[in-house]
Amino acid sequence: MIAGGLAGLARLVSGATGRWVGCRPEPRQRIYFANHTSHLDFVVLWATLPPTLRRLTRPVAAEDYWGAGLRHYVITRVFDGVLVPRGSGRAAERSAQVDAARRTVERVAAALGREHSLIIFPEGTRGPGPEVAPFKSGLYHLCALRPDVELVPVYLENLNRILPKGELLPVPFLSSVTFGVPIRVGAEESKAAFLERARAAVTALRRP
Amino acid sequence: MSLIVDRQLVELFAGILLTLLVASAAGFALSRRVRSDAGRATVENLNARIRAWWVMAAVFAVAVLSGRIGAVMLFALLSLLALREFITLTPTRRADHRALLGSFFVAVPVQYYLVATEWYGLFSVLIPVYAFLFIPTSSAVAGDTDGFLGRVAEIQWGLMVCVYCVSHAPGLLMLRIPGYEGQNAKLLLFLVLVVQASDVLQYVWGKLFGRHRIAPRVSPSKTWEGFVGGIVCASLIGGALWWATPFRPWQAMALSLAITLSGFAGGLTMSAIKRDRGVKDYGAAIAGHGGILDRIDSICFAAPVFFHLTRYFFTP
Numbered sequence: 001m002i003a004g005g006l007a008g009l010a011r012l013v014s015g016a017t018g019r020w021v022g023c024r025p026e027p028r029q030r031i032y033f034a035n036h037t038s039h040l041d042f043v044v045l046w047a048t049l050p051p052t053l054r055r056l057t058r059p060v061a062a063e064d065y066w067g068a069g070l071r072h073y074v075i076t077r078v079f080d081g082v083l084v085p086r087g088s089g090r091a092a093e094r095s096a097q098v099d100a101a102r103r104t105v106e107r108v109a110a111a112l113g114r115e116h117s118l119i120i121f122p123e124g125t126r127g128p129g130p131e132v133a134p135f136k137s138g139l140y141h142l143c144a145l146r147p148d149v150e151l152v153p154v155y156l157e158n159l160n161r162i163l164p165k166g167e168l169l170p171v172p173f174l175s176s177v178t179f180g181v182p183i184r185v186g187a188e189e190s191k192a193a194f195l196e197r198a199r200a201a202v203t204a205l206r207r208p
Numbered sequence: 209m210s211l212i213v214d215r216q217l218v219e220l221f222a223g224i225l226l227t228l229l230v231a232s233a234a235g236f237a238l239s240r241r242v243r244s245d246a247g248r249a250t251v252e253n254l255n256a257r258i259r260a261w262w263v264m265a266a267v268f269a270v271a272v273l274s275g276r277i278g279a280v281m282l283f284a285l286l287s288l289l290a291l292r293e294f295i296t297l298t299p300t301r302r303a304d305h306r307a308l309l310g311s312f313f314v315a316v317p318v319q320y321y322l323v324a325t326e327w328y329g330l331f332s333v334l335i336p337v338y339a340f341l342f343i344p345t346s347s348a349v350a351g352d353t354d355g356f357l358g359r360v361a362e363i364q365w366g367l368m369v370c371v372y373c374v375s376h377a378p379g380l381l382m383l384r385i386p387g388y389e390g391q392n393a394k395l396l397l398f399l400v401l402v403v404q405a406s407d408v409l410q411y412v413w414g415k416l417f418g419r420h421r422i423a424p425r426v427s428p429s430k431t432w433e434g435f436v437g438g439i440v441c442a443s444l445i446g447g448a449l450w451w452a453t454p455f456r457p458w459q460a461m462a463l464s465l466a467i468t469l470s471g472f473a474g475g476l477t478m479s480a481i482k483r484d485r486g487v488k489d490y491g492a493a494i495a496g497h498g499g500i501l502d503r504i505d506s507i508c509f510a511a512p513v514f515f516h517l518t519r520y521f522f523t524p
Contacts, residue, residue: 015292017492128302164302171308172288174296174491 002078007054010047014040014162015174018048021205022181023152025050029117030150030182032057033139035132035202036121037160040170044159045119046079048177059119060108062086082111086124105138109145117149122198126165130157132203135195143185143194153180153198155205178205216452217273220397224265231258250415256496264494264503268400272393276324276381279396283378284320288312289500290370290508293490297481298362303352307343307360311367315339319375326382335372340364369478369508370501376511383515385522388454395518398453398460399467402446403510406468407475410438427479439468454522466517467510474509478502 010016018025034045042059049057059075063083066075075081084104112118120142122135143151158175183201185194235255242251271282291312300308315335322331344360380395388395414434422430446464450457478501482490491499 015296158296161300161302164305167305169309169313171295171305171312172292174292 003054004051006043006078007047007051010040010043013170013172014044014047014159015172016044016048017174017176019176019178021178023150023179025053025179027053027056028150029112029115029148030057030152031112031118031120031139031142032152032154032179033120033122033135033198033202034154034156036123036126037129037156038126038163038165040159040163041121041126041156042079042119044175045154045156045177053117056115057117057119058082058111060084060111060121082108082118084108101138102141105141105145108138109142112146112149122195127160128165129160130206132199135199137191137195139198140185140191140194147185150182151184151198152182153201153205154178155180155202157207178207180205214391214394216391217394217397220394220401220449220452221269221273224269224401228258228262228265231261253496260494260496272397275393276378279378279381279393280320280324283323283374284316286500286504287320287371287374288316289493290374290490290504291316291366293493293499293501294366294370295363297485297487297490298359298366299355300359300363301352301354303350304347304359304363306350307346307363310342310346311339311363311371315367316371319371320378323375323378323382328382331375331379331382335367339367343367373508373512374504376515377507379511379515380518383519383523385454385518386524391454394452395454398446398449399511399514400507401449402442402464402467403471403506405445406438406442406471407506408438409441410434410472413437413441423476426476426483430476430479435472439465439472442468459521463514463517467514470513471506471510474506477509478505 032045034041042061046054046057046059059079059081061075061081061083063085066072066081066083072083075083084107085100108118108120120139122139123133124136125133127133139151143149155178156175157178158173161171161173162175163170180201183198189197235251235258238251239248239255242248267282271278295308295311319331319334322328322334343363344356347356347360377396377399380399381392383392383395385392385395410430411434413436414429414431417433417437418429418431420432421428422432422435443461443464446467447457447461450460453460455463478490482488489498490501493500494503497503
């Protein structure tokens with residue numbers, strides 16, 4: 001019930017409409033991957049899903065932000081979120097990092113289970129505006145572990161204007177959540193090529 | 209909340225009810241007769257509009273019959289939703305965040321608080337003076353100068369149209385017209401009826417007889433035939449409603465003409481903004497009509513004109 005109320009509140013604040021242009025809201029396992037510009041992102045994406053899908057869809061969130069206190073309670077209890085450590089991105093301690101990254105991907109893949117879907121922001125951090133930063137490689141490795149799961153590109157429009165990075169109060173712009181055509185990793189496709197294609201699939205949903 | 213029991217008010221609403229019944233019956237008859245696909249789409253859209261009219265009429269009736277507070281709350285909400293649709297289409301930047309917060313959460317509630325408390329002096333200058341000066345200051349303090357004047361002007365324009373202009377509709381409740389005390393709800397209803405009748409009749413005349421477009425690049429559906437037919441008919445209807453107003457028949461008709469002409473100007477202007485931004489509608493809040501702003505665009509322009517004409521000629 002808390003979840004239903006939160007979804008309603010998120011839709012009210014964000015004025016979000018879901019635009020299913022590339023696929024239908026079907027009950028199948030999916031990874032929704034989207035551009036990331038605001039703290040509202042995953043809540044709004046989640047809120048525009050129909051209630052039956054919402055219950056089975058888990059956000060993947062950064063441990064350093066959501067790991068403690070009230071945030072931790074909300075993300076784990078209300079949203080059934082999957083907490084992951086964010087990579088530092090530095091070259092030092094490379095092998096240790098690669099190991100940690102592999103464990104993270106395995107944990108996220110395990111979170112899919114037999115019926116769950118995930119919400120992922122492959123940019124890894126919130127960007128300032130409509131541009132979409134290069135994707136981290138986790139998405140690629142996740143697909144290698146679970147090739148059966150559909151990858152749905154999602155473009156979140158205007159959420160950065162509602163609540164930009166560093167602001168406390170939201171301005172009630174209208175926003176939209178656009179779901180595109182699902183993609184898969186090609187048989188011969190390299191990691192870099194796939195990540196660039198996935199990113200292009202998200203930016204292609206941006207309205208002119 | 210005090211329930212206004214005014215016989216003429218009830219009669220006006222009964223008239224609206226009757227009109228909607230006739231419209232629904234006509235819509236139903238058309239849906240049975242139409243054969244072609246294009247015709248079916250037009251009739252389906254027409255019936256969606258009529259269904260939405262029922263909802264809008266019901267909401268408006270509840271608001272007006274519940275007295276001043278109901279009407280003020282309804283128009284405050286409409287302003288908020290319209291401003292939301294308007295600002296969504298403007299290219300604001302992060303530096304405008306505080307100016308926007310001020311517009312939504314200070315300017316709107318305060319403006320309607322002033323309507324509710326009948327503080328005319330501040331009501332008429334809050335947005336044109338204080339908000340006008342606050343918005344550029346706030347954006348300048350934030351330090352982003354890219355497209356500064358354009359950004360600031362568009363926020364100011366949104367506030368003027370969606371909040372200041374619209375607030376003049378419930379603002380009619382403030383006017384003290386000798387011999388008409390306590391009856392101003394009918395004045396508000398008169399304005400809304402004439403504006404909406406004009407919109408609907410322009411649409412109907414345009415659909416039936418429209419040949420010559422007024423400004424094809426701005427609005428493909430606005431024709432000279434629709435304009436003349438709609439404005440003349442709506443002005444006659446307004447004149448025929450003189451018994452519910454403080455006006456004589458010819459005055460009611462002249463004021464209706466002013467209302468319909470400014471309403472037309474509002475519709476055309478707001479369409480020009482939509483074309484510039486490359487959108488068809490301001491939103492999707494009302495089925496068949498588009499957004500809130502698509503429905504109230506003519507009220508935005510008609511309300512302040514009707515308010516000031518009435519204030520100038522009919523209050524001491």
